[in-house]
Amino acid sequence: MVRLELLGRFRVTYGETAVPDETWTRRDTAALVKILCLAPRHRMRRDRLAATLWPGLTPQAAATNLRRTVHLVRRLYPGHYDVVPVESVGDMIGLPAGRVWVDVVAFRSGIAQARRTRSPQAYAAATDLYRGTLLPDDGDEWLHPHRTDLHRDFVAALEEYASLLEAAGHLDEAARVTRLHLAADPVAEAAQVRLLRVLALAGRREEATRAYRDLTAPGAEAQHLHTELRVRHPARLSALLWEQVGDLRMAAGDTRHAVSAYRSGLELPGPAPEVARRHRLAAAAHLGENDDEQAERHLGLAEELTTDPAEQARIVGLRAEQAWRRGDVDTALCLAEVARAHAGMYGTAADLARAEEAMVLVTHLRDGWREGLEAELSRSGAALDGATFGHAFERHHCVGLRHLLCDKHSHGMAEDARQLLTRATDVRSVRAQAFAWCLLGESLLLRGHFDEAAGCLERSTELHAGLDVNCGAVPWLRLAELAACRRRFDEVGPALRQASAITAAAPAARHTWPRVHATAAFARLELGEPELAVRSVRAAAAATARHGGCQSCGASLHPVAAEAYAAIGDAAQARAHAASAAEIAAAFTGSAWQAMAEAAAGSAALAAGDPEAAGRRFRTSAELHEEAGQVYWAGRAHRQATMAARGHVV
Incomplete structure (x- = not known):
């Protein structure tokens, strides 16, 4: 195997033998290998590779330089290494297939594995691979996006790793990892607060005070916690801090570690109202773990201890x-x-x-969601426009999506939305009207009525604009999706930026972030930019690790992700997303869910080098989309089946 390291330094090793640094005195030979290390499947078309290496030359001159550089790289190593350092296959140039290990690839694969397992050990293994900035001594412009993305991935992984260690009670290790996080991002307020919190929980209050003084521009929350450290009783503060840790893990959908944190808080003394609250929070975490016996125990204790209505x-x-x-x-x-x-x-x-x-x-x-919504309209009327109901309507969007993808309800959703709109207008609820317009637009979009869908979705955004700032992301998301379907790519970015701004302030971000990144990835695939689509998929994984996820709202991400990873030759990640899509399809009834799972499986088959199986999966996906009435997606799946038959990945 050829081992190539780019994080913190550039180093090439064959077996146990390192290629001497002086081998890379020519900038062109080293740059050729580095570019291929970062390219999808470690391959690149000759013309694109030449243009990247020599952007100021004519295509003919750059091609001549490329031929000479490939020849020089092949002469760098003695024959006993038993490997051709650079291969040419048709108009592609690449590193030796199946013979290379690249630290950047291993780092990203490790983070993906850690996020799936939520294992501190997996996070440790992945973050240890990040030995420093990507090729720190190189200033080539083509490196900047890679360098920025990898640093962002590293910082996000450290935050997730430290959160898991903290919740599990490994406080000294959590402090160590949080210091690494702050070294990489000194103004990250979540890391500032976590460092003070874990030091306080570990009984290291003086060290926490010193750490506060060392912070770069401490935020308001860190300042508040520093004050609490000075004035509040240690045991009571620790109980409150463990409760905060549990709340953070619950917000991230990590009920297992939330249980651990709440249990730690309950081991400390406190006033009866606070203990009752912690029992209630522990019960919620146990319910999330489907542990009804423990949930019942904590609920019973909470009921005994509280008198607060x-x-x-x-x-x-x-x-x-x-x-x-x-x-x-x-x-x-x-x-x-x-x-x-x-x-x-x-x-x-x-x-x-x-x-x-x-x-x-x-x-x-x-099975009475629509009737319940109408009852809510009758009961609350225009009061629904208050900020209190924004959270509930985010859930309505989630449930509405499930109905849109359910065979039992999907065909009647447009009429249901029109009736809801009439009722919302009667009771003068702007929020309900905005929701109804969005639901109608979504139904029309899925059935391929693009012009009518656009008008409905635009009306929804107009009505949402007059409400609170943390609602109304879904119509913007659907407008972005519509623009990508129409190949009006200049309209995708503005719509996604609007959706992202709303989601950043929304209380139910776990429902929306997966859809934001899935839509961005889909648009990138339609543009023929799978590497950028994969970047959006990675961003979705980071958002889910931080905010939690929703199976139904994240369903569209997996077929897109599998397709993107297949396009860059990452069969393992394509297979992982196909498995997630299959899991969701098993949890929900309807041909649309199955269609997405089949599409993801088709991409995974392509990545595994089985175009015949891929074609079957894509054809099945097309049939299921047709059954669901989703004209655009049926046509797209048919095109994928045709391309698979021709041996194309995308």
Whole structure:
């Protein structure tokens, strides 16, 4: 094997023998190898490679230089290395197939594996591969995007790694990794706060104070925690900090580590109201882990310890979740209604938002989502336009997507949306009208009625603009998707920027970020830029690790991701996304879900070098999309099947 290292330095090793540094005195020979290390499948077309190496030369002169440089690279190594350092296949030049290990590829594959497993050991192995900035001594312009992306990946991985260590109680190691994070990104406020928090939890309060003084421009949250360190009792502060860690892991969808953090907080003494709250939070985490026995124990203790009506309402909300998880949806509906009523009387705006969101989910599970939404309109009317209901309508968008992709409901969704629009207009709810216009536009878009869809989605964005700033990302997302389908690529970026700005402030970002990045990746694929599509897929993985994910809202990411990875020759990642798509298809009923899974499997088959199997999968995907009434996606799958038959990856 040829081992090529680019992180922190440039080094080439054959077996146990390192190629001497003086071998690379010619800039052209080293640059040729470096470019191929970073290229998809370590291959590049001759004309593109020549233009990258010599951007100021004519194509003819650059091609001449390339031939000479390839010849020089091949002469650099003695014959006993038993490998051709650079191969030519047709109009492609590449590194020896199956004979190279590149640290950049291993680093990115390691992070992907760590995110799938949420294993601190996997994060340790991946981040250890980042030995420093990509080729720090090189100033070539083509390197800058790669360098920026890799540094961003490293910082995100360190943040995720430190979060897992902290929640698992490995505080000294969490402090070490967080210091690495701050060294790479000194103004990262989340890392500033985490460093102070883990040092405090480890009983290293003086060290936490010194660390605060060493921070570069500490943020408001770090300043607040520094004050708390000085004035609050250590045991009580530790209990509150463990609760904060649990809350952060719950927000990221990591219920397993949330359980661990809440358990640590409950081991410390505190006033009865605070202990009751921690029992309720622990119960929520256990419900997320499908551990009903432990959830029941914590709920019982929370009920015994609390006399606060608002906290009692929150417990009733968890009782509703407990009921629907065990399949008793009627009881869940009754309890959710009680929780909503009590939250309205005694709770905060956040409590009411959670209760409204629970009602959306329960009515959906009871197969009465549309009726529940109409009842909500009748009950609340124009009050729905308040910021409190923004969270609930984000959930409505999630449930609406499930209905759009469900055979039972999809064919009638356009008419349902029109009826909802009429009802929303009657009760003068702008938010409900905006939602109805979006739902109608989505239905028309999926059925290929592009012009009508555009008008509906644009109307939805106009209505959302008059509401709170943290809602209305979905119509912008659909407008971006529509522009990509129409190949109006100059319209994709502005729409995605609008969606991203809204998502950054939204309370339900886990529903929207996967769709933002999936749409960006799809547009890049349509433009013939699979490397940039993969960049969007990686961004989606980082967002999911930070904010959590939603199976249904993230469903469209996996077929796009599998296609992008297949196009750059990463069969392992294509296969992983195909497996995720299959898992989602098994969880939801409908031909559209199956169609996405088949498309992802087709891309994985292509990446594995089996075009015949890929063609079968793409044809099945096309048939399933046709069954779902999704004209555009059926046509696209047919084109993929045709290209697979010709042996094309994309």
